[in-house]
Amino acid sequence: MPPLRVGYVREHFASPLLQYTEDDGGKTFTLVNCPGGTGQIIKALEEDQVDVVIALTDALIAGIAKGKPYKLVGSYVSTPLNWAIVTGKESKYNSRADLKGTTFGISRFGSGSELMVKLMAHQEGWVKGEGKDLEDIDFKVCNNIDGLVQAVNDGSCSAFLWEWFTTKPWLDRGEVRFIGSVPTPWPSWMIAAHTSPERCPRDNVINFVATLTSYVNDFDSEASRKGKDVEFIKKQFGYPEEDIKAWLETVGYPTDCTKIDGSMLVRTFGILEATGAMVRPPSGFDPENFTNVEAVRVV
Incomplete structure (x- = not known):
């Protein structure tokens, strides 16, 4: 079998994965960087550019609910992701409340940057009546962090949401301002694999996740x-x-990537449904419908 193609975003969260690939040398897997984030990762999975992905929990779950051709096969980061609310260096916006009724920049539809805006909007009560439709909020696709920074500075977007430390270099250079943050109410990163057994043989996926665990444990050690x-x-x-x-003080990894917390999945399903980010599937919110039970343990 050819090596698994693993889609990921090349940022600090990926450090254990990068250490693993240095030792593996392409024998069992190769990395495919997707700088556009989870939306790009999921699209690459659908278009046969990658086989396995490490991506944001919320977007992966929402994609499975929509019938995307992959299932969860492991856990990656156990702590929440802290999303900075980012606006232009000279914009008029100074708080979350100022952003009601504006246009938000996102990398792609279906990405974490879109889903987290929806979560924030519901936290703020920016919904129509008692429904789940957002009130007077629009989205503009900006593809990546550079496009997002440009959009908040040229005024075509009011703000965007992106991981705090990933975006901090732009803050330090004075190119943007942070006006708040939105932590995820779920563990931030998970591992998923295409449902095709030809692209993702069970034993190959199990070996990848199990070996990644050893690198995660070493990275996570005191x-x-x-x-x-x-x-x-x-x-x-x-x-x-x-x-x-400072980032290392905020991040934690699972002791065993080959296990998924079923109760966590159920809680996340409920939050995403409440925000309108996903619709309850006809079969209901059964964790086993979202996981490849032959490759991962749901506990």
């Missing part, structure tokens, strides 16, 4: 956090040491 994690991220991404240490 000793690594104090030393080699900082140096690795600094070398790979060029972040200031103080930002790396």
Whole structure:
């Protein structure tokens, strides 16, 4: 079998995966960077550009509910993702409340950047009547972080939501402002694989996730956090040491990537349904319908 093609976003969260691929050398998997985020990752999965993906929990679950051709096969990051609310350096917006009735930039429809705006809108009560339709909010597709930064500065968008530390270099350079944040009410990253057994043989997927666990455990250890994690991220991404240490204090990984918390999935289903980000499937919210039960344990 050819190596699995693994879609991901090349950022600090991917550090254990990058360490794994350095040792694997392309023997069992190759990486395909998708800088447009989870929306691009899911599209790549549908278009036979990747086989396995590490992507945002909410967007993966919503995609499965819509009939996308993949299932969850593992856990990756156990802590919430902190999304910065980002606006232009000279914009008139200074708080979440100021953004009602405006146009938000997103990378793609179906991406985390869209879903988190919907979550924020429901937290703020920006809905029509008692329904789930958002009130006077529009979206503009900007493809990636560079397009989003341009859009909030040229005024075509009011704001966008993106992971805090990923966006902080633009803040440090004075190109954008942060006016708040929206943490996810669920663990932030999961692993999914295409449902085709030809593209994703069960044993290959199981081996990939199980081996990734050992790299996650090493990265997540106290000793690594104090030393080699900082140096690795600094070398790979060029972040200031103080930002790396601050991020490491906020992030946690599962002790076993081959397990998925079924109760967490049910809670996430309910939140996403309430915000209108997904519709309850005819079969209901059964975690086993969202997971490849031959490749992962639902506990």
